[in-house]
Structures are given as structure tokens and as C-alpha cells.
Amino acid sequence: MKRHLANTYLVLVFLILYAPILFLIVYSFSQGDTMTNYHGFTWRHYQTLFSDARMLAIVANTLLVALLSSLIATLIGTLGALSINRTTKRVTRESLLTLNNVLMVSPDVIIGASFLIFFTMLKIPLGFGSVLMSHIAFEIPIVVLMVLPRLREMSTSMLDAAQDLGATTRQLLSRVIIPFISPGIFAGFFMALTYSLDDFAVTFFVTGNGFSTLSVEIYSRARQGINLEINALSGVMFLFSLLLVGGYYWIQQASQKRKHRKREVVS
Amino acid sequence: MTNRKTWLYFIPYGLWLALFVIAPVGLIIYQSFFDLGHHFTVANYSTYFQSATYLKMTLNSVWYAFLITLFTVLISYPTAYFLHQLKHRQFWLLLVILPTWINILLKAYAFIGIFSQAGLANQFLTFIGIGPQQILFTNASFIFVATYIQIPFMILPIFNALDDLNPAFINASKDLGASAWQTFHRVIFPLTLPGVKAGVQAVFIPSLSLFMLTRLIGGNKVITLGTAIEEHFLTTMNWGMGSTIGVVLIVAMIIVMTLTGDQKPKGGTPR
Numbered sequence: 001m002k003r004h005l006a007n008t009y010l011v012l013v014f015l016i017l018y019a020p021i022l023f024l025i026v027y028s029f030s031q032g033d034t035m036t037n038y039h040g041f042t043w044r045h046y047q048t049l050f051s052d053a054r055m056l057a058i059v060a061n062t063l064l065v066a067l068l069s070s071l072i073a074t075l076i077g078t079l080g081a082l083s084i085n086r087t088t089k090r091v092t093r094e095s096l097l098t099l100n101n102v103l104m105v106s107p108d109v110i111i112g113a114s115f116l117i118f119f120t121m122l123k124i125p126l127g128f129g130s131v132l133m134s135h136i137a138f139e140i141p142i143v144v145l146m147v148l149p150r151l152r153e154m155s156t157s158m159l160d161a162a163q164d165l166g167a168t169t170r171q172l173l174s175r176v177i178i179p180f181i182s183p184g185i186f187a188g189f190f191m192a193l194t195y196s197l198d199d200f201a202v203t204f205f206v207t208g209n210g211f212s213t214l215s216v217e218i219y220s221r222a223r224q225g226i227n228l229e230i231n232a233l234s235g236v237m238f239l240f241s242l243l244l245v246g247g248y249y250w251i252q253q254a255s256q257k258r259k260h261r262k263r264e265v266v267s
Numbered sequence: 268m269t270n271r272k273t274w275l276y277f278i279p280y281g282l283w284l285a286l287f288v289i290a291p292v293g294l295i296i297y298q299s300f301f302d303l304g305h306h307f308t309v310a311n312y313s314t315y316f317q318s319a320t321y322l323k324m325t326l327n328s329v330w331y332a333f334l335i336t337l338f339t340v341l342i343s344y345p346t347a348y349f350l351h352q353l354k355h356r357q358f359w360l361l362l363v364i365l366p367t368w369i370n371i372l373l374k375a376y377a378f379i380g381i382f383s384q385a386g387l388a389n390q391f392l393t394f395i396g397i398g399p400q401q402i403l404f405t406n407a408s409f410i411f412v413a414t415y416i417q418i419p420f421m422i423l424p425i426f427n428a429l430d431d432l433n434p435a436f437i438n439a440s441k442d443l444g445a446s447a448w449q450t451f452h453r454v455i456f457p458l459t460l461p462g463v464k465a466g467v468q469a470v471f472i473p474s475l476s477l478f479m480l481t482r483l484i485g486g487n488k489v490i491t492l493g494t495a496i497e498e499h500f501l502t503t504m505n506w507g508m509g510s511t512i513g514v515v516l517i518v519a520m521i522i523v524m525t526l527t528g529d530q531k532p533k534g535g536t537p538r
Contacts (some may be wrong), residue, residue: 006352007349009349010346010349013346014362016415017415017419018366020374020378020381020415021366021369021373021377023377024380034383035381035383035387036383036385036386036390037385079276079277079279079280080279080280080283083277083281096284099284100284103287105520106517107493107516108476108493109476109492110476110496111291113500114292114294115291117291117294117295117298117510118287118290118291118294137287140280140283140287197370198367198368198371200479201478201493204479204501205497205501214370215370215371215372218373219372219479222376222483223482225379226379230373230376234369234370237370241365241368245361249361
């Protein structure tokens, strides 16, 4: 009986969580022009979407910013995690971690507004460059947080062994440390990617005129009212997120399996 | 030699810390002391603290963030609790996280359709005999959509706290004759409170600054601190006043972080 109630509750919550998303996708196939009555199946809105040159350019921009910023953030973040991990003083480590988390807990509006002041003061033009730099900036801390736990799991005896066997610093990094922490690096990269794709507020502040990402474009179109082309876009983006989540899940499972295997070998 | 080389690796990260963490926070505080004519002044602060409009807006924003957080906890705790009892819980948890990967603007846009005059919500109201109502652009719709968006961020840390809970405690409580309610009330809830606190941290502060929702769903009736900052920066171009409200928001954030304890923000972000 109790189990029944619990399950009903869960079903209800999942329904509410997914209803708006399904609603968007269902209407992307409707022949009408509003999200009120379903008028029969059509691919028309997807055709409009894929022939909308402006929208396609914005999608390309968004993906470019996301990939480029995640790559650079992963590089800088991994180096940062390596340096934080090397600190021996507890105080230094704690203050570095606190500083690292500042951008994680700050509201988007504050990040956006302060970056806008920053770019204006340095006379950096608003556009692709400022958006890219902002995305790199708010992605770095999540990469650090994903890589650090892997670094802590690494045993020092492994590093000592490598050094005793004559490995140089570079070899130590490329042959021992990087392979060991790679699941963390991949997880960080994926998180950075989703942060970038998901961001609206920060981009909105630092984008200026002439450059736009998907979130900003959806915002300005949604303010003008219903347009089923956006529904088609959400269909495509839902599929894309499914692929991303699938990829992320697969990486996690793979790294867990590796851990299990190692445990079996040890015991 | 090794030491000097490894210090080189710190340079990009150190530059990031200086340029994009320390400098912006400093700049927003610095900017809050300048008026429209670029004169150094504390006028922004005195205007803020003397103006009934600003103070009322701040209180309103905090009140709405409180309501959103409260509803999110009330819905999320049972969800996390029941979810944790399921067999393939990691899979179900992933399904909870999945909607957070959908762009927040698209979710807001969906609600514009659902809550519109002839939308799904009004069709339902007509069907059960209440008749169509104005739903979009009301305070209730703003709270509903904000709660909807925040739920996964609350479920996640509570779920993690339940996962960390040693089942031996629950068994011990049952063996010692506690009823199901007593076990929950005296053992499970206090031990998962850190998860709730982490969730409140992850929900309350963003709720103070959700400006796109107040525009798209709230119809500009609810003005949050975030809306006010956005307006001062991008519409009226009064950066000094905008920064002053930003400093207020930062102070609010520090207060919330201190109140919700010194435990590490854990599971507050999707992973």
C-alpha cells in the first residue's frame, strides 16, 4: 500500500518534470502555428529550421564557443588541479579551493555584470572573444573540481616508483599522472561543455551586438511569442542532450568498471 | 629544477584566478562607488537604503526566493527519499538530472505555451469546469516555473545525503522499537539535513537572480535582485547603481552560505 503511494508520487513528479519537454517536442510536429491545438503531423518546422541561415550560423557559433572554451578550460583547469594538489600547506590549499569555488556559487547575473565591467575597462570589444573568455572563466572551476578527486586517489608510491626508475617530470606527467586522472579530465570536459551550452545570463551580459548564442537567440524570439521553429530546435537539442548524457554516463560506467577490475586484481 | 618547472604549470590557472575571480569581484565593489557622471560617491548606497522602492524590491525578491526554496524542498525531499528505495536508483537519478541538460530558456518557453490563454493548463481548467484563467504573467506562474526548474538541483544533494546514510542506524532505530515515523523524524531527517542545506544553497541564491523568468513568465510583475541588476546594466546604463545592488546580492549570498553551515557545497551541481 505504502509502496503504491510512493510510486504514484514518483510517477507524478516524473510526469511534471518531463511534460513541458514532451509538450515542446510534440508541437514541433504540429501543422498549426501555435502550441494550442494539435493539427496533424508535419516536418515543416524542421525544414524551416534547417533552412534558417541565421539560426544555423548561431548554432555553429554556440557549438564553436562550447567546444573551444571547454578544451581551453579543461587544459587550464587540469593544470590548476595539479598545482592545487601539489600544495603542501593546508592554508594555501584551502584558500585556493575557496577562490576556485567563488565562480561556482556566484549568481550568473553577478558574473555577467562584473565581466562586463572588466571587459569595458580593458577596452576588449564585446563579441565572440568576450563570450569565449567568459565561458572559459566559468568552466575552469568545475574542471578543477572534477579532476582533484582523481589526483587525491593517486598513490604517491606510484609517482616515487616512476621517479626512481628515472622518469623526467614530463614523462611522469604524460605516462603516469595524465592516464590515471583521464576519467576526471573527461568528466570535467563534459561538464564544461554542458555549462557552456546551458549558459544564458553571463552570455547575455557580455555578448554585445552582432554576436549571439542559442540561449540569447531563444530568449529574444520567445519574447516575441510562440514560434514553432523554436519547438523544432528543442527537439533537435533534446536529442543532442540525450547523446551527451549517454556519453557522460558511459564514461562514468567505464571508469567504475576499471576501478572494480583493479580491486579484483588487488584482492 | 623540478620545482621551478611545476610552478610554470600554475601560471595559466593563477592568471585566471587573478583576472576572472579576484578582479571582477573587486571591480563590482569599486564600480558601486561611482555615479552616472563617474564621480566617486557613496550616493548609490544612500539612495538604496533610503528608497522604499529598492528596499521593497529586495524584500520581495528574498520572499519569492524563500517561497521557491520552500516548495522545492517540500517536493524534492519525498522524491529523493522514495527514489532512493528503488532498485535501479542510479538510473532513475539520471532521469531526474536529464531535464537540467535541456536549455533553461527552452523550458521557460514551453511554459509560455502551456500557460497561454488557450494553452494546455487552461484547456484542463475548462475541462474540469473552472473555465479559463489568466495564468501567464502572474506571480504564481513565476513561482511554479522557478520551482520546476530548481527541483533537480534539490533532489540531487538530498539523494546523495541519503546514499551516505549508514543503513545500520535505521536498523538500530527499528530494533530499539521506534515507529516508522520516529525513525524518520529522529534518525533519517537529522542525518540528511546537510543534503537539504546544500540544496538550499544551490536553489536560494539562483532564485534571487533569475531575471529571464521574471521577464518571460512573470510579465515584469515580480522584480528580483537579478532583474534590477540586468535593467541597470543593460537598459538604463546606470552601472554604479547596478553594482550596488550586485554588492547587496553578494552580501545576501554570503549570509545564506553562512546560515546553511560550513559544510562543503557538495552535490549542489549536477554531476
